[in-house]
Amino acid sequence: MNVSHEINLLVEEIQRLGSKNDKDQTSVKFGVLFRDDRCANIFEALVGTLKAAKKKKIIDFQGELLLQGVHDDVDVILLKE
Template identity: 40%
Template sequence: MEEMCLIIKEVGVQGRDGKIRVTFGRLFDRYVRISDKVVGILLRARKHGYLDFEGEMLWQGVHDNVIITLLE
């Protein structure tokens, strides 16, 4: 989960509120090279309060424009 947060910081964009955001599609393209368990890690990180996104599940292609927000 910590590695996921570091990648979001690296590829994401900081908003006016100071939070870093990235789309699922961009994150998937970057992170899939490291691990094929992207969605599972995202769900676990959300459960632990590291990040937030809408919906219960993310699917490549279908949810590429869903915004993932880093909360820490």
């Protein structure tokens, strides 16, 4: 799978699992994404896909890298719908 395709799938999953924040952006907690069965089946390397999407300014989250458990409450915000 190529990176662009995985990022498009990630956008769809954030839209499916997330909700609008006060800035009318779709947002989802990292833990929700990580524990979702559908996401687990789609993404071999969810953290790598998140990092690539952040680099392309499609999503944003606090920090450089998200780790399960430690960063479960970090918001992953969709910048481009």
